[in-house]
Amino acid sequence: MTIQFNDETFRDDFTFRNSPEAIKRFPFPFHEDSYMYSVNLEPHVALKRPGSPFEFAFDVDEHYVSEMADRAKVLADDPLRCQSLPHMTLAGWDLVEYIMEAKARDYPDLFELHKDGDRWRWINKPLGIDDTFTFLDESTLPYGPMEYITRQTQGDFALLDQRDDNLWMDAGMVTTQADWSLDFDIGMNFFEWHAPVPKAHEMGIFVRALKFLLNLQQGAPVRRLNWTMTVNPLLDTSPENYHKWGEMKSKLTMDNIGEKQHLRVELQTLFRLPRSNAICFPIRCYLCSFNDLVSVPKWGRRLHRVIRDLPEELAEYKGFIANRPLMIEWLSQYDDGAPTSDGIFPDE
């Protein structure tokens, strides 16, 4: 496969666009006409849909090169978006190996990994990188291992240490987050970092999810989709910069909402790492404008019903309660009341 990489921005002039192919493969998160929390984990295995974002361990798409340029800018402004507590270096090396092997296997025309004992040569053609280094020797890389590889991989990453029957967020690369702060949350356990999420604690969601994750096995990764709303295709919706981007949320009108309002979907995957026994937790962000979403009739109908019927607390927590009436009014134009088919994919 050959990918045509977009030259686009996720800030200022917001030139980000999805091609028609990107719209068709967008991971629409609603498999039915309503939404509530669940422990919606499933095996992260390839579906029989070539080209879907679920095809490979780490999806590389047309936004890759521009997303990595945006990440570099975020890190230059705020290096605290990438942190690793001292005991997490080995997990960082696990991640280097996992990603390099997966990308070289799944995208052989874009990435190459050549191993000669501990001397590894890594070629990343889209980013123009050709580095030779010694595996497990930090002094041979320009950054720490986790930072090195996640500057070259789309999505945020959290590395979770496992001890005392809990998971601890002890390292991360977080530049495209839905309003949470790595700098604040680093070092927290599973229940602590989920503390601000409404309802789910009372529903027992986190107890069940943690029990499942503590038993996650090597070679058996899992995934789930999560979602929120973002005005303009802004990747860096960090709390750190909220005082700069928050005002954009109050600029929506019936005329511009189709273009500006984006459904923000997180493809969350979880991999057990072999040496450190840590869990790698990538959170990959996909953005799609309302205009592009309603070009798929099933999605237009369903999105209207989900947003209309969503419990108040969830709309509040996801940060779009003020814009919800406008969203419903605009989306209702694309809902003729017809039934929708099961599952997330567009009708053929």
Added chain:
Amino acid sequence: MSKTEFPPSITSRPVYGELEVRPGKHHLMIADAEGAEAILGLASSAPADLWAQTHIIYIPKSTGETYTGDLRALNPAQMYVGPSYEAAKQRIEDTFAKAHMGLQVYLTGTEGLMGQAMAAAIAAGIPHTAIQTEHRGSTARRMQCVHCKGITEDVTTDPFVCSHCGLNLFVRDHYSRRLAAFQGVCIDAEDPGNVPPQVEVFK
């Protein structure tokens, strides 16, 4: 004064208990303001030789001289009275660094004091099973501004003004043990200038 009853809270907030005398070779008690009452409360059940093995670090804050005389009357082996946690920080870290096996740690007073001392103790390798906490006095919060990262001590209102960058922040109910602080987030980001009146929510 009885120990503080907090309303049901989030899972990232520590749960505080009640101090009790535990067997140990040395005892380090760190307190601020009304936390002195919890230390004085130990006296009734303390074995006679406890205070001769005890180091008290006390930050009176607004209570001034109210408790210092009674604390001194316990005759601790060492006693320090200082003007602020910041001022006492080096001494506290030094004490943890030089601690031996068998040290018992007692933290009492405001959340800010206990949180900072707890973080220093854990960083020095003191086992958490050797640390007790009891909340006393003000429920004021120590807040980190998520935007500039500056810490504002003893916040009693919501919203409040960041003492470093000047943004108007609301108090998010999310606590970091590493920072020993709650999170403050800009309240008028979506509608600059629209700041609701301050309400005293912590006393």
